[in-house]
Structure formats: C-alpha cells, structure tokens
Amino acid sequence: MTVGIDTRWFRRYGASAVPRRRVLIMPHAGGSASFFHTWGRAFGDDTEVLIARYPGRHDRFAEPCIDTMDALADEMTEALLPFTNLPLTLFGHSMGASLGYETALRLEHRHAVRPEALHVSSRKAPHKLTPRPLHLQGDEALIAEVRRLGGTDDTLLDDPDLREMLLPAIRADFTIVGTYGPRGADPVGCPVYAYIGDQDPSITRDDMAAWADVGPAGFALRVLPGGHFYLVQERDELIRSVSERLAGTR
Template sequence: MIESAVDSRWFRRYPPPDGDVARRLVCLPHAGGAASAFHGWADHFASGVEVLATRYPGRQERIAEECITGMPELADAVTEALLPLLDVPVYLFGHSMGASLGYEVALRLERDHGVRLAGLFVSARKAPHRVNPEPTYLGGDEALIQEVLGLGGTEAQLIRDPDLFELVMPALRADFRIVGTYRAQPGHPVHCPVVGYVGDRDGGIDPVDMAAWADVAAASFDLTVFPGDHFYLLGERDALLRDLAARLV
C-alpha cells in the first residue's frame, strides 16, 4: 500500500513501524467524538496492523467543513473512503454512535461491493433492530449539554471550557441528530465475526442489550463486559486493546 491511498480527509493514519501493512483497524468515534479518541491505540498492536482513526467533518482538522447530520450520508461517505483500502483485511471498531455507523458501513460493503469485513467490533450501542428513538437533539443545546455531562468522557470536559464550547457544539448537534433520527430497522445480518463490548455500569445499555447483536451476526458473535460506564474504554483501555489485539489475526 502507498500512503496516498489513504484519504487524509477521512482518516488519521497510524502505520506500522516497518511500513508493512497486513491488516487495518478502522476506528469510528462516538457522537461528538473525534479521531483523537484513538490516539496511542496503534502502539498496542502487533507489527503489520495499521490503525485508521476516522475524521468526521466539522471537528479538529475538518473544523471548517459542514457536519453531516444523517446516518445514511455518513455511512455512504465512510464506505466510499474505505474502498481503496480493501487490499488487506479490514476490521471496524465503533463506539456508541460509531457502532451503528460500523454496522451500516459493513452492510454497504457487502451489499454494494461484495466485500466482507474481517471483523466488526461494536461498543456500548444497542443492536440496529433494537435502537430506540433518542430525541435529545430536539431539546436544544441545554438538553445536549446535560446528556453529554451525564455520559462523561472527553466532550464533557470540553463543553465546560468557555473557550472551546462554540467549537464543540456544532459536532454535538449534528451527531445527536444522527443518533436521534436513526430508527430501529429489521436486523439485516452481516457475514463477518461480530464482537460486542460494554461497561457493566453503563446507564444506557446493559449486557443483555449488547447480546442482541448476535441476531445480526451471521458468522459468529462474542461479548466482553468490562468494569465501567459508557466510557469504560478510557479506564479499561489496556484491557480492551489486549482483547482487540488477540482478535486482529
């Protein structure tokens, strides 16, 4: 693979030290999140694993771009950006909103391009056929702020900073509209291994919810429960990455 094959608008690239790419892990951030959420992940994987952290429009390096506010549009764009990168096995990891996005991308790759992922890792998000409307975005900025503060994570710290508030809010508004308009749909299966991750104290989703991903996993499904809340992957990062590393084969 040559570096120019990676669309730098969409992916922050962490190549293997020796440059020899044998497989790729593409990471999809949560609502309001950015590629920086996956900083340092590449250091935990074996030689040959390239990590691509997805850059949604409207934040960090793409701050001047208009945010995408619909799941179909976002999934179409990420799928298109991935097409040049399918020369090696590709895995997707999505946290929260990113899990729904990963599922939608996996469906598009199979349906429209005849490509089966090497694996789909879904974190802290209900299975697509169990997603309920989440109309937080209809309550305006105050409702978004309270939701983000309740979930915790990096964005909760950012919106408390008056100097960063106006930079963070457009992405939050857009992403919570995506979450709020992504409705339950029939459980169309994907034909790659699916692995679910969840924190045991996540107030919005529990292990039973995550287990329903088995209904759309035609190949296989596995579930790992970590200590922690919706952002268990901060406190349990090393344990999560060890588990992922063992599956990137």
C-alpha cells in the same frame, strides 16, 4: 478503475513492518480521532490503524457536519475503499458502532468486500434501538447528556468559547443518534464482537447481546468494568481482547 484516496477521512498510523491487516476505529457522538490517539500503534507492528475523522471538527472544522447516518455511512464507505486491499477489521464505539455496522453492510453489499470482523461497543443493536430526540432540545440538554455519559473533558464544556465550537458537531451527531433506527436485523457476513461496561447508564448486557442477531457468522460478548466510557480505564484489556481476535486466538 483506480480509486483515489480521500485523506480527509482518516488519521493513519502506519505499521512499522509491512502491514498484514488494517483496523478502522469509529468514534462516538461528539468524539473525534484524538480520543483514540493512543490506539494508533496498539495492535502490533504489522497492523495499520485508521481512525475516522468526521467532518466539522479538528482538521475538518471548516467543513459542514453530516447529520444523517445514511449520508455518513455512504461517505465513510467510499473513502474506505482504497484501504480494502488488506484484511480490514472495524471497531466502533457508541454511535461509531452503528456507523461500523452500516459501513460493513455497504462494503459487502455494494462492493463485495467482507470485513474480517465488526467490533461494537456501548450501543444497542440496530433492530433494538430506541432513539431519543435530544437533538430537538436546546444546547443545555445536549451538554447535560454529554456530561452524563462522560468521555468529554468537562473543562471544554465549561469554557463558553470552546463549547460554542463543539456544539455544531455534538448536535449533528445527536441528530444522527436521534433519527437512526430501529432498523431490520440485516446480517453482516463477518463475526460480530460486542463490548459493554457493567455500569453503563443507558445500555444493558441484553441490549448488547442482541447484536448476535446480525452476526450469524459468529458472536461473542465481553463485559468489562465501568460505564459508557469503560474503554478509558479498561483500554489495555479491551485492546488485548481485540488484538487476540485479530490474531484469531479467540
């Protein structure tokens, strides 16, 4: 059976040469594909990059947001199947790390597709999660948390009209974050590589080290300077680290 390609789900950056592999980037809560635009051609001429586009923002603004991890992971996995004809690596930041983990489990258990690696950033392991019910609070509490973590332009949050447009996606994503986990430490069949900023206000090195429990095929932790969005100022070093692992040099 031929599986159709659902082009809504991914911003696709084609390789300039015949692609040997693919990398899928999964953004954080409240984030969008545009945050990772500069990653699109960062992994070499032979690597095609997909950046996930969640419903309810940017090109998918008219679509209803998804507010449960299981529903989001189910749809992500199905949309990803046509792209599994090449070796596939997953990278997720914050909420995207949990989504990457759930997607990896679904690919392997439901479709016999094992990703090459799972890269997780700034997010506790699934069995160590301590969800906070921020989604049950008012808009100002959500905005305050987004500001605390960083990663979103404050000018967007300061503009009442723009903030009104952003809030449904932010609330849906924080509903996912607030209702997901803790779950069992179900292992993935691929190596797991974890990254964290050394000044993250919510997550510790030990929190990230617990990802080893779901990565019996291999695990490594990298600590970089910065907070929850260390990957902004440490972009080049993070991409270098991921690229070396894609190439199998570390």
